[in-house]
Amino acid sequence: MFNENHLEQFLNQSNYDIRLSNNARWIDQKCTPDVVCIIADCILNYIESSQKTTFLTKEIWNSEYAKEISDIFSKPDVTSSSAQNEYDKFFQQPMELxxxxxxxxxxxxxxxxxxxxxxxxxxxxxxxxxxxxxxFLTHYITKVLKDSGIYIHFESFFGTPNTNTFSQLKDQFESFMIQHTAINTEIECRRIFTKVLNPLSFTLKNYGTESGRLSPQKITYDQLMYNRLNFRDLYSNKPKDVTRNEYEPTVPEKLKLEKFWKYNSNKAKKLLRAFNDEFRNRISEHGDDLANCEATHIHHIFPEAMYPSISGTVENLIALTPSQHLNRAHPLGKTQEIDKGYQYLLLISKMKSIEINLSQSTIPQIYDFNQFREVLAVGLDQPQIHEIPDLDFASMATVIDHYFQ
Known part of the structure; x- marks a missing residue:
């Protein structure tokens, strides 16, 4: 399974100096993490189903799998003539990157x-x-900027982020792109600038650009996305006496996200199953008397139907044996019901899996502590969990214990 060491090795094989390539399309407006991720997934699905590793843009665009894009990204159907120019950018720009x-x-x-x-x-x-x-984007952007001799300007801004250093950085980036590529307008440079600066800003927990200016706050994850609602914003008007689970069906935007949630849920299950097969010998993540065979079932700790916004996070999934899943997690095999006592035990076991994975460097790290915080904040309906410091698993355990006691 590919990991960060492999990524560094891959990027170090190439010289991405824009002064030599003069290529302005090394990144573009549609090259956000969610768009590049799904285009990569469409390509992967196409080559797996067609058994071909060579393709034209429109072969990906017109594939059955890609038609889901129109729902996930609130776009018209991929076959619509009015959508041709938009989809050309949507597929072509990530492929150029x-x-x-x-x-x-x-x-x-x-x-x-x-x-x-x-x-x-x-x-x-x-x-x-x-x-x-x-x-990938963060490492790639950094490598391109370093090879092109302009990363030093970004370092200067990150060291002292203010309106003056921001303006200087933006001017330096625009001048560089106009001088060394076919781009000849500052407006086009600024559109690209956001996609270059903000992924670095988020990774470094720093300020970036928002509406063409220095962002008033440090860049957040949702700001990097092409078409994503901040889930915490969805619940900003939730009455205090109503749980998130009760409030969620009343949110109009939820309907636009349902297919996206299902899409990510399927991908997350596939990821955990592959990881558990390759690196854990198909052993259950929860050790009890029913962990006596291969863990072939992937279970949502917080049920998919009740908590769709976290259904696509691998931190909310756990690999179980069939007996654990159907006899314990779901009493008497009733998949619409959960055993609260067993849910507590699975959360503790999942937390241990995450802690072990994030502490090891010899295997791929498939988990993210921020995502685990989000899973607990939503599943337990306790937003204050977001305040728990990074990798503070002891505090996480305390919160879980108090909730279930």
Whole structure:
């Protein structure tokens, strides 16, 4: 399974100096973590189903799997003539980024671009989850900026983020792009600038750009996305005497997100199953008397139907044996019901799995502590959990214990 060490090795194979390539399309407006992730997933699905590693943009665009894009990103159907220009950018821009990175080899076939996958493991890594894609983008952007000799300007801004250093950085970036690429307007540079600066800002827990100006707050994860609601914003008007579970069905925006949640749920299950098979010998994540065979079932600790917004996070999933899943997690096999006592035990076991995974460097880290905080904040309806410090598993355990006692 591809990991961060492999990513560094891959990027170090190439020189991304824009002064040599003069390529302005190394990143673009649509190159956000969620868009690049899903385009990578569409490519991966296409080559797996067609058994081909070479494709045209429209072959991905017109694939059955890609038609889900219209729902996930609130776009018109991919076959709509009115959507052609938008979808051309939506698919083409991430493919251009992946081509510049070396993951795809681009060749001309008439007036069309023909792409060939050069690193299937990296493609799988990017397609697996948005956090992976963000990690790839952050490392890739940093490498391009360093190879191009302009990362020093970004370092200067991050060291002292204020309106003056922000303006200087933006001017330096615009001048560089206009001088070394075919871009000839500041407006186009500014559109790209956001996609360059903000992933770095988020990773460094720093300020970035918002509406063309210095952001008033440090960049948050949701600001990096192309078409994503901040789930905490969805609940900002929730009455205090109403649980999130009761309030969620009344939120109009939820309907637009249902297919996206289901899509991510399926991907998360696939990820955990593959990880558990490869690195844990298919053993159950919860040790009890029913953990006596392979863990072939993937269970939502907080049920998918009741908590759809966290259904696509691997931190809310646990690998169990069939007996654990159908006899304990769901009493008498009733999948619409859960055993609260067993749910507590599974949360503790899941927390241990996450802690072990994040403490090891020899295997891929598939979990994220921030995501685990979000799972507990939503599942237990306790927003204050977001205040727990990074990797403070002891405090997490205390919160879980108090909730279930």
């Amino acid at each position: 992946l081509s510049y990175s070396g993951l795809l080899l681009k060749q001309k076939q008439g007036n069309q671009n023909l792409y060939t996958v050069q690193n299937i493991e990296l493609l799988e890594y990017i397609a697996r989850r948005e956090r992976n894609c963000l990690n």
